[in-house]
Amino acid sequence: MTQLRPDIFDEAAVRLDAVTLRYDASGEILSGIDLALKPGSFSFLTGASGAGKSSLLKLLYLARPPSTGEVSLFGRPTSRLTRDQLSAMRRRIGVVFQEFRLLGHLTAYENAALPLRVMGRKEAQYRADVEELLAWVGLGERMHKRPETLSGGEQQRVAIARAVVTQPDLLIADEPTGNVDPEMGARLMRLFIELNKRLGTTVIIASHDLGLVRQINAPVYHLANGLLVKNAPEPGKASRRRGDGIEIKEAE
């Protein structure tokens, strides 16, 4: 079993220790990844297509275990958790999938409320909140439509609403602005920042949109050849601090 380093163990919301991942007999997709994200941090994950971003995110939202190494969330090594404990931990994570993964037979409203149903909440308790959230992402008029009648951007927003509806401790987004116009993209990013600022949600966003990444002065982790490297913020650009630890750079 991987030996955990106690010095950073307690303070990391997300921690990967010497994590490798391989599918079947293929080579390693991820090689010896070490990563520690503080609670309430905001980070980007970049890398070329096929670099393993989605695979790394799968480890973080507990869709699969690493081949070797340890993934710890909120201070608990996930390899030691029971199935029910894993389910409970997943409820603290919001995930925005690149391909949305909305349930086609449910309306936008029902899709957004799905994690609350899974948690056993009564609709009377959450209806107003979910409707307000959907209105905020611009779907107030279309919340009772099914995904097949929504545009790609609208489906993306439903997926984001579903990910944040529980106000998760950890938000993982895979290309969350890939299908929306720049204005909506900026609006959604503000939602992520709001969650991060107000609720202390740890946010990690995978994106190959460097324009988006450059807008926000947050740590960037770059995946290449199965290895993860941390990039320092790009120097020489003016930035203004928002008072939440995240800097949004001025447009050049």
Place this chain on the structure above:
Amino acid sequence: MKRGETSLLPLEDAREAALFFVVGALCFLAALAALTAKSTYGAARAWTAEVEGEYTISLSDAAPQDALAATLLVQSVEGVDGARLLSEAEISALLEPTFGSRGLPADLPVPRLIAVTAAPGAGDIGRALTETLDEAGYTAAVDSHSAWAGDVRRMLGTARIVALGIVALLASTAIAVIAFATHAALLARRDIVDVLHIAGARDRFIAGLFERRFWLLGLRAGTVGALVALASVALLIAIARSSGNRSGLLPELTLDFPDLAVLVITPVIAGLAARIAAGITVMRALKSVM
């Protein structure tokens, strides 16, 4: 699922329609087999009850007065409830299937027959009858029908076991089909299961969705199968009654309360079997993912 909420699993599709038909057909056959098992048991009891406790004494070369005296003697034997000397007309009627309706040949030596009924709980009195008649000097043969009743019981017992075996086989087949269909449904709805799983749904929650779906499917399919079985049995009874059942050999076909209970229980068992099969299948499949 709470009232008014959309099911997290999509409504049934063509696969479930096919499964509905298969489960319905299996329930129909199972209900028929169960009714067969039950009616063979009833028939065995009816047939053997008719002859158990009944004895026939045949007296060879006995004059009418001797036969009457022997009848009175038999009535005095302990355990005898009643004894009656059969008339020549009754004997002719018994032999009619062999000799026809024109009567018996004049030179045919026909024994005198005494029909004896044992008292309830008297046990086997055949030996006592034989000894009493022997001691009185009669040449008599006592037939307890036990061999015939034994044959009937053995034959119908075998038929009942076969019918119960068929019920068990059909039930196992239905469970296997449902387990297979659940697995296929799980694979077909992998995307939904994945989303629920990642949203933090416990295995029990996801299994519960499939259990509810297949419980209702089994219940509905079982109801249709049982109703078709009921209609089939009712038709069979109607045909049997219209044909008259004149020989009196076969027991009368009826549809009584236990038969109806079998038909009511069939869909419940089908629903429960479907629910259990679905639950086990889903829980096993989910164990293979993190």
